[in-house]
Amino acid sequence: MKFKDNMPIYLQIIDHVKLKIATGEYKRAEKLESVRDMAQKLRVNHNTIAKTYQFLEKDGIIFSKKGVGSFITESEEMISRIREERIFFKISTFVNDLRVLGYSDKKMIEELEKFLKGEIQNG
Amino acid sequence: MDNIVTIRQLQKNFGSTNALNSINLTLEKGKVYGLLGPNASGKTTLLKILAGLISNYSGEILIDGLKPSTKTKSIVAYLPDRSDLHSWMTVRETIEYYQDFFEDFDVQKAKKTMEFMDLNDNDVVEKLSKGMKARLKLALTLARDAKLYLLDEPFDGIDIKTREKLIETIINSQRDESCMLISTHHVNYVEYLLEALVFLSKGHILLKKNVEQLKEENNKSIVEMYMEVFANA
Numbered sequence: 001m002k003f004k005d006n007m008p009i010y011l012q013i014i015d016h017v018k019l020k021i022a023t024g025e026y027k028r029a030e031k032l033e034s035v036r037d038m039a040q041k042l043r044v045n046h047n048t049i050a051k052t053y054q055f056l057e058k059d060g061i062i063f064s065k066k067g068v069g070s071f072i073t074e075s076e077e078m079i080s081r082i083r084e085e086r087i088f089f090k091i092s093t094f095v096n097d098l099r100v101l102g103y104s105d106k107k108m109i110e111e112l113e114k115f116l117k118g119e120i121q122n123g
Numbered sequence: 124m125d126n127i128v129t130i131r132q133l134q135k136n137f138g139s140t141n142a143l144n145s146i147n148l149t150l151e152k153g154k155v156y157g158l159l160g161p162n163a164s165g166k167t168t169l170l171k172i173l174a175g176l177i178s179n180y181s182g183e184i185l186i187d188g189l190k191p192s193t194k195t196k197s198i199v200a201y202l203p204d205r206s207d208l209h210s211w212m213t214v215r216e217t218i219e220y221y222q223d224f225f226e227d228f229d230v231q232k233a234k235k236t237m238e239f240m241d242l243n244d245n246d247v248v249e250k251l252s253k254g255m256k257a258r259l260k261l262a263l264t265l266a267r268d269a270k271l272y273l274l275d276e277p278f279d280g281i282d283i284k285t286r287e288k289l290i291e292t293i294i295n296s297q298r299d300e301s302c303m304l305i306s307t308h309h310v311n312y313v314e315y316l317l318e319a320l321v322f323l324s325k326g327h328i329l330l331k332k333n334v335e336q337l338k339e340e341n342n343k344s345i346v347e348m349y350m351e352v353f354a355n356a
Contacts, residue, residue: 045315
């Protein structure tokens with residue numbers, strides 16, 4: 001994982017975990033790497049990972065069983081919410097970017113349809 | 124008592140040159156600190172004092188409740204910026220030498236780390252490249268079960284692959300009961316490794332702060348912060 005260097009790492013790892021949940025790479029109730037393993041994998045200070053897990057737990061995205069480890073939420077509702085949040089974010093970024101370029105909503109939909117049909121190409 | 128190191132009003136002069144001035148600093152267990160600053164800012168002097176190698180300073184220093192002395196040397200693992208290895212020894216002999224020297228030396232850990240570092244038992248120290256020597260030094264230092272690790276410029280003059288190996292080894296060696304203080308001017312290599320930063324300039328502490336907090340407050344990378352802090356120093 002490549003980090004942006006001007007943003008706290010814990011926020012970036014939270015986002016990384018949420019993305020993996022949204023894409024289904026992390027399954028419901030699946031065991032998460034231990035703090036130590038995750039630190040090693042991402043080459044990040046242990047305390048940073050511990051802090052990340054605390055935040056994820058506070059938000060109900062993961063939960064921990066004492067002495068066993070941390071797990072992805074069991075709540076389907078939470079998983080859908082994480083997916084929807086990400087989809088909303090992607091669509092709103094797309095729409096805002098095109099509005100800045102002066103596209104009307106109608107034009108935006110037309111362009112998107114053309115793109116999906118493969119009618120627009122880069123350059 | 125989560126502080127491993129407490130420094131109050133530390134001052135050190137070499138003749139008429141002031142090396143460290145009014146240093147107040149506490150270091151906690153379980154944390155990895157970066158000691159950052161340009162050349163001649165006092166980093167090595169501070170580490171040497173903590174390692175018990177310089178004793179004529181003024182001010183108070185406590186390491187796990189004790190003044191730096193031969194006693195604290197048994198709980199402090201120090202990696203000097205210059206090589207202190209015996210060039211004629213093999214890697215195996217060097218391990219044995221360290222084992223004799225330090226009670227807290229963990230031979231199993233040393234061997235495991237040597238393997239990870241691609242060092243062989245029969246390699247002779249003087250024939251090792253600069254990068255391989257850096258690997259050996261770090262492996263030996265971190266194989267001790269110390270309370271305080273002082274690493275002076277562990278990333279100087281090494282190749283990328285060695286750097287990655289050193290970083291991974293440092294992360295694997297992080298423990299809740301011990302503290303690490305790493306001096307470096309390679310800020311960009313280490314920022315994910317560190318929890319807190321101490322910026323030292325001309326013998327003064329300019330700033331001590333949690334890395335994530337620093338980024339959150341400034342939306343800047345540590346390198347940018349470094350440039351800013353030292354621009355006016």
